[in-house]
Amino acid sequence: MAEAQNSTVGSSTTAGSIAVAAESTVATRMSAPPSFDVADFPVPHGREEEWRFTPLERLRGLHDGTAVATGVGVKVAIDTPEGVTVETVGRDDARLGKAGTPVDRVAAQAYSAFEQAGVITVPKETVLTEPIRVAVHGEGGVAYGHQVVELGAFAEAVVVIDHTGDAVLAANVDYVLGDGAKLTVVSVQDWDDKAVHVGQHNALIGRDATFKSFVVTFGGDLVRLHPRVAYAGPGGEAELFGLYFTDAGQHQEHRLLVDHNAPHCKSNVAYKGALQGDGAHAVWIGDVLIEATAEGTDTYEMNRNLVLTDGARVDSVPNLEIETGEIVGAGHASATGRFDDEQLFYLMARGIPADEARRLVVRGFFAELVQQIRVADIQERLLARIDEELEASV
Numbered sequence: 001m002a003e004a005q006n007s008t009v010g011s012s013t014t015a016g017s018i019a020v021a022a023e024s025t026v027a028t029r030m031s032a033p034p035s036f037d038v039a040d041f042p043v044p045h046g047r048e049e050e051w052r053f054t055p056l057e058r059l060r061g062l063h064d065g066t067a068v069a070t071g072v073g074v075k076v077a078i079d080t081p082e083g084v085t086v087e088t089v090g091r092d093d094a095r096l097g098k099a100g101t102p103v104d105r106v107a108a109q110a111y112s113a114f115e116q117a118g119v120i121t122v123p124k125e126t127v128l129t130e131p132i133r134v135a136v137h138g139e140g141g142v143a144y145g146h147q148v149v150e151l152g153a154f155a156e157a158v159v160v161i162d163h164t165g166d167a168v169l170a171a172n173v174d175y176v177l178g179d180g181a182k183l184t185v186v187s188v189q190d191w192d193d194k195a196v197h198v199g200q201h202n203a204l205i206g207r208d209a210t211f212k213s214f215v216v217t218f219g220g221d222l223v224r225l226h227p228r229v230a231y232a233g234p235g236g237e238a239e240l241f242g243l244y245f246t247d248a249g250q251h252q253e254h255r256l257l258v259d260h261n262a263p264h265c266k267s268n269v270a271y272k273g274a275l276q277g278d279g280a281h282a283v284w285i286g287d288v289l290i291e292a293t294a295e296g297t298d299t300y301e302m303n304r305n306l307v308l309t310d311g312a313r314v315d316s317v318p319n320l321e322i323e324t325g326e327i328v329g330a331g332h333a334s335a336t337g338r339f340d341d342e343q344l345f346y347l348m349a350r351g352i353p354a355d356e357a358r359r360l361v362v363r364g365f366f367a368e369l370v371q372q373i374r375v376a377d378i379q380e381r382l383l384a385r386i387d388e389e390l391e392a393s394v
Contacts, residue, residue: 034101038065038112041105050104053283053315055251058222060142060168060196062106067168069113073143074167076118079133084157085121095119095148099174100202100228107200107226110170113144120159124152124178131158131186131375138167138195145171149185153178153206159185160375164219166192172200177209179233184212186378190385191219200226205265207233214373215271217244217252218385224253231262234296238267242284243369243382245389246312248277255285258301260294269301272369274362276389278311284334286318290327298328305336306365359390 032041043064044051051063061067078086089096096117102108120132134147149159155178163169177183189197197220205211217223229238238258246252258267273282286301305314318332347357363386373379 032104034103035108036097036102036111038105038108041108044105050255054224054253055222058196058251059106059198062109062168062170062196062198065109067142067170069144070141072139073141074145074165074169075137075139076145077135077137078118078120079135080120081128081130081132083123083126084128084132085119085123087119087121088116089119090116093117093119095150095174095176096146097174098148099176099204100200100230102172102200103226103228104200106170106198107172110144110172110198110200111146113170114146117146117148119148119150122151122155122157125154126152127156128158131160134159134161136161136163136169138163138165138169138191140166142168143171145169146174147171148174148176149183150176151178151181151183154180156182157184158375159183160378161185161187163187163189163191163197166195168196170198172202175201175203175211177204177206177211179206180208181206182210184214186214186373186375187216187225188378189215189217189220189223189225191223193219193221195220196222198224201228203227203229203238205229205231205236205238208235210237212239213241214369215240215242215254216382217242217254218389220250220252222251224251224255226255226257228257228259229267230259231265234262234264236262236265238265240267240269240271241369241372242271242273243366244271244273244282245386246273246275246280246282247389248311249279251281251283253283255283255287256301257287257289258299260288260290260297260299263294264296265294266297267299267301270369271303272305272366273303273314274306274308274365274389275312275314276308280312281315282313283315284317286332288320288330288332290320290322290324290330292323295324295326296328297330299330301332303334306362307336307338308362355390359387362386362390
């Protein structure tokens, strides 16, 4: 698979199925300034840079205000180890929106429409040995939500957010890390086939704190997620990993921004996706902004896609905007390719049946990311889901 590095590249669809690199002049900043007020964002028409890949008619009204919360949209259950505080708060709680401001109309609509928010707090210097688990289950309606996860200084935690069922959901999640804190988040989108999920994930990383995120997307009719990272002090580190498997007719879109707004911080982004079936569409936008004050930045982002069948489409656009030359390093790579018949032939020549060989190749493609998760039951579940996807296509 050809790879483009250290330059701003985008993608366009070839005749049939896959994407290839093309020049992109898109800046990392959005067309409208961030705002908590939905009125500050015009209703998108699909020609805006941030909406040009998204099929607006499949958002079920989340983008234009016609999606009204039904009261039975989702149920949320939270299971926490001892020492963790879980609260349900009103809209006036000062912790809401602390990690970041909505950057598009759906995120602003979600912030304006929720009635109560959840706040999970890990006290300072608390080191959890078991994950915090948040189960979000769709009940078939429309819902708006807001969740905050806050770690005190030098606290350490793993949070698993698991989305299942059927819903039309717009929800924002804030992660606030105190100085020296370490947070790992695993967000799993395992929705039913008709679900729609749009979300903005904001992480504010304290001085010398470490944030590791895994976004895993399998289900849903349309999933559009917008992880964003900013730094509250020097020395922060962010690792953003993603895994997605896009089936026939599905639209899965991941739009990332790492805002290096403090000196001597690091970031590493690695997303991998597999696609199969007619109309499968994956979009990955990776934006990194190195501000003038962010001297000593070290950053890299990568997206790789494996196209398993004809009829699938990938749009992969890494963007790098640098305002200071006093950095350690900055680069990006984007690659999209078809299933490797040579690897398949190699395995089959050694007596491995074709279906098993195909499964091994795809598992190997994802293995590096799955191993990084280090939550045993989630690892097993993801590998099983990959096998299910491949068996369904045989």
